[in-house]
Amino acid sequence: MLGGSKPKGISLHIGLNRVDPVHYAGWKGELVACENDARDMETIASAQGFATQCLLTKAATCSAVLDAIEKGAKELVEDDFFLLTYSGLGGQINDVNNDEPDGLDETWALHDRELVDDELYAMWSRFRPGVRIFVLSDSCRSGTMTKAMFLNPVSFLPHLERRVRASTGPSLRPKFLPPDVQSKIYKERATLYNDIRRKTPPRAKVNLECSVILISACQDNQVAMDGTKNGLFTETLLKVWDNGSFIGGYHHFRNEIAGFLPPTQSPKYAIAGHRERAFEHQRPFSITVPRVAAAA
Numbered sequence: 001m002l003g004g005s006k007p008k009g010i011s012l013h014i015g016l017n018r019v020d021p022v023h024y025a026g027w028k029g030e031l032v033a034c035e036n037d038a039r040d041m042e043t044i045a046s047a048q049g050f051a052t053q054c055l056l057t058k059a060a061t062c063s064a065v066l067d068a069i070e071k072g073a074k075e076l077v078e079d080d081f082f083l084l085t086y087s088g089l090g091g092q093i094n095d096v097n098n099d100e101p102d103g104l105d106e107t108w109a110l111h112d113r114e115l116v117d118d119e120l121y122a123m124w125s126r127f128r129p130g131v132r133i134f135v136l137s138d139s140c141r142s143g144t145m146t147k148a149m150f151l152n153p154v155s156f157l158p159h160l161e162r163r164v165r166a167s168t169g170p171s172l173r174p175k176f177l178p179p180d181v182q183s184k185i186y187k188e189r190a191t192l193y194n195d196i197r198r199k200t201p202p203r204a205k206v207n208l209e210c211s212v213i214l215i216s217a218c219q220d221n222q223v224a225m226d227g228t229k230n231g232l233f234t235e236t237l238l239k240v241w242d243n244g245s246f247i248g249g250y251h252h253f254r255n256e257i258a259g260f261l262p263p264t265q266s267p268k269y270a271i272a273g274h275r276e277r278a279f280e281h282q283r284p285f286s287i288t289v290p291r292v293a294a295a296a
Contacts, residue, residue: 009287010072011045011083013038013054014065019089020058020111024177025184029089029109031175031226037087037138037234044241045083048285060088061112069123078130079289087231090139090224091177093186093193105197108139109177114185116193118200124273129209132279134250137216138231140176140224172225172232175217208273213280215254216268224265233267236260241284249281 015038019029035056042052055064072082089109093116107114124133177185186193217224217233225232240246240256248256254269261267271280278290 007079007081007287007289008076009045009048009050009081009083010076011042011050011052011085012065012068012072013042013045013052014056014060014084014086014088014108014110015039015054016057016060016088016109016111018057019109023113023185023189024109025181025188027178027181027184029177029181031088031173033227033230033234034087034138034175036229037231038085040230040234040238041085041087041136044244044285045085047244049287050081050083050285058111060110062110062115063112065110065115066119066123069120070126073123073126073128073131076131077128080131081287082127082131082133083136083285084133085136085138087138087175087234089175089177090137091182091185093182107177108137113189113192114177116197116200118197118203121203121272122200122206124208124210124212125206127208127210129274131210132276133210133212133273134284135212135214136237137214138175138224138233139217140174140222172227174223175226175231176223211274211276211279212272213250214268214270214272215250215257216270218265219268222265232261232265233257247283250284251280253284 015034015036016029017031017034019027021028038054038056042054045052053068055061055068069082069084076082086108091107091109091114093105093107093114106117108120127133217231227235229235230238236257239260240253246253246256251269254267258267276290282288282290
């Protein structure tokens with residue numbers, strides 16, 4: 001950081017309890033706890049010194065989200081920190097640029113349309129070298145920044161839901177776009193999504209010079225669950241964070257969260273861009289610059 005100035009932190013928190021049925025083939029995608037998830041993550045970020053922004057349901061449009069990320073990319077420089085949290089539905093659409101081994105692009109279901117993983121990945125290339133980015137995704141199909149494969153949930157979803165509810169409670173619901181709804185959306189909006197992805201460079205051609213850590217709510221063949229106050233993943237994260245008393249690095253943070261979740265929902269840890277071990281070993285949400293890697 002030039003001139004010995006302190007690093008800056010900017011955070012964006014997204015939570016959607018429903019989507020616009022006009023775009024989603026008449027489906028509202030109603031959830032309960034996602035707005036609370038976003039507010040609670042904003043509370044953590046604010047306590048850590050981030051300049052925060054929260055986009056809830058109707059305000060969480062694709063343009064608003066991308067504009068907020070773009071603003072962060074313009075403002076942040078080496079050693080600064082961008083925190084992005086999302087709680088909502090996860091989806092998939094057919095891959096058109098052949099960078100997904102399963103032929104599907106993962107998406108976040110924002111209010112007015114789905115945000116394709118390639119769009120988000122390309123946004124990271126706008127950040128300057130040395131910027132640290134941490135992404136938390138409390139959603140299904142949340143391999144948003146990796147070329148990860150999600151198995152079609154149609155055959156195993158009822159069994160999976162029974163297992164989750166047996167170990168956690170009956171008030172949970174899966175946070176994903178049902179395949180039949182997703183199929184209708186793509187049929188109605190194929191031109192829109194195909195144009196978006198044709199205009200977005202494939203990940204193999206995107207150069208990332210920032211450091212990105214992702215912790216998502218589940219593996220690509222699992223289903224994240226919504227709850228009554230918080231999503232199951234966010235509820236557990238808050239328990240582990242324990243009002244800031246957690247000590248350890250990001251991978252340890254993921255492991256501690258996983259230890260309290262049922263085997264049907266195991267958080268994913270992934271890296272994109274320039275891997276910074278000191279960043280990974282640092283206490284989560286710390287804006288201060290990591291200088292020496294400590295044991296996580």
